Amino acid sequence: MQSTEPGRRDAPVVPDDAGVTFVMPVLNERGYLQRAVETVLAQEVDGPAELILALGPSTDGTTALAQRLAGSDPRIVLVDNPAADIPVGLNLAIRAGRYPTVVRVDAHSELQPGYTRRALATLARVRAANVGGVMRAEGRTPFQRSVARAYNSPIGLGGGAYHGGREEGAAESAYLGVMRRSVLEEVGLFDETIRRGEDWELNLRIRRAGYRVWFDPALSVTYWPRESWTRLARQFRATGRWRGELVRRFGRGNSLRFFAPPALLVALVLSIVVAVLQVAGVLVGWWSVAASVVYLPVIAYVVLVLAWTIGPGGGRGWRDKLWTAAVLPTMHLSWGAGFIAGVARGAHDTVDTSRLGDRNTPLP
Incomplete structure (x- = not known):
């Protein structure tokens, strides 16, 4: 029987051409969705790929944009996420996917060229269950750029590896993440009772099951922060409250x-x-x-x-x-x-x- 000590179990080997499922929860992202989708579809992989968009009840025209994008590329699949919760949408998208590697992406982010190919190579090399890289925040307005600088600084978000780490190695969690489907199914996918911090909790279960979560600083994702002071405050208060809930649990x-x-x-x-x-x-x-x-x-x-x-x-x-x-x-x-x-x-x-x-x- 394999040990469940963190990092002692190897994730299953997957053929290079087995295919990749990208999953993206979407809510009110009209100004960011098209570019996010374009960077996903531009990823080069050896096998087939699909992008599953889990659509929440947007009010800004995002759903119509998603439908147009899906109509122009058969790799895009739409699923409804009426609850609008991120973990619910992620699970709906994962279950709708067909391939053994799952790449989580965010509608407020952009994958850098070569991201997926590099992540797949790292997964295979270290036999990890989940691999993530660096979140590189950027901004379009003076305010958003100031938030991006705070995200990228050591004093902004507390110095987590994916906010600027340089050393590759085992990690507590992974930003977004490139994951083996079999491990996700083994540990039970995302916990739908957790609305913020769901990625951290999932990675905790992955590590407790004995698998490795890995940080590779060569992987980079561009993230666009909130655009106004009030939205930033609401985001961080909700995130902090859910972290408090995770401490309770x-x-x-x-x-x-x-x-x-x-x-x-x-x-x-x-x-x-x-x-x-x-x-x-x-x-x-x-x-x-x-x-x-x-x-x-x-x-x-x-x-x-x-x-x-x-x-x-x-x-x-x-x-x-x-x-x-x-x-x-x-x-x-x-x-x-x-x-x-x-x-x-x-x-x-x-x-x-x-x-x-x-x-x-x-x-x-």
Whole structure:
């Protein structure tokens, strides 16, 4: 019997020409879908390929665009995802697919040339169950570019491997992912009760089943972040709340870096309380001095953000730097607030509303 110790089981070997199924959940992506589909269909593989689009109830014309694209290329297959949940759509697309390797793609992203061929070679070379690469965020507007810089920076999203790692090797999770269907079916596909962080949870089950999840920095995917401050805040609050739910469910399986944003938020709230008590004269003398220690992490954070903003990481002009100074705390504090709520009360029916009613501008 094979060991289930993480990394000890080899994923099945698949012939190079066995075929690839690309799966993409889609909701309100009119401004991004066509380019995302084009980069998928341009991927060169030795065998047959298909792209399954799981269509949520879009309100911006995305469904009509998807239908036109499907009508122009027989490799595109449409399935309905009335629930609009990402894991539900992914499972619908996977079940509708025919081939032994599944490539997850996002309608808000673009695969780089050679991505799939390289991923298939890495899967075969290291016998992993799932391989992922680097998320390279980019932007079209000053705000979106500032979000992209935050995504790509070590202080923006906590330094996960797929946000800029350079060393190939076993990983906790994989961005999007190129996966063996047999392993997905063995561990039970995506958990449809998890609306955010479903990829992390799936990779946890893959690793607990004894298979390898692999990071290959030569793989690159372009990701387009949210286009407005309110959408960014809603996205990160929902993501943080679901991370809190995952902590409730899996405890120590979560990385310590996930606890940094909520710790920052707690320190900020305590600093405000202490400041009010000091101004009101309630805290005086040595008690006031001792309580002032809560300011230190907040001051350190402010200095870090300002140093990053003023430096090359903040962009080139004053507008870039102002947006960077606003974006970093928005991401961290929104995520932290969501995380605390998720740990305290669970995620329940929390959804990422940053895509609802989205009116994306068409690509130039």
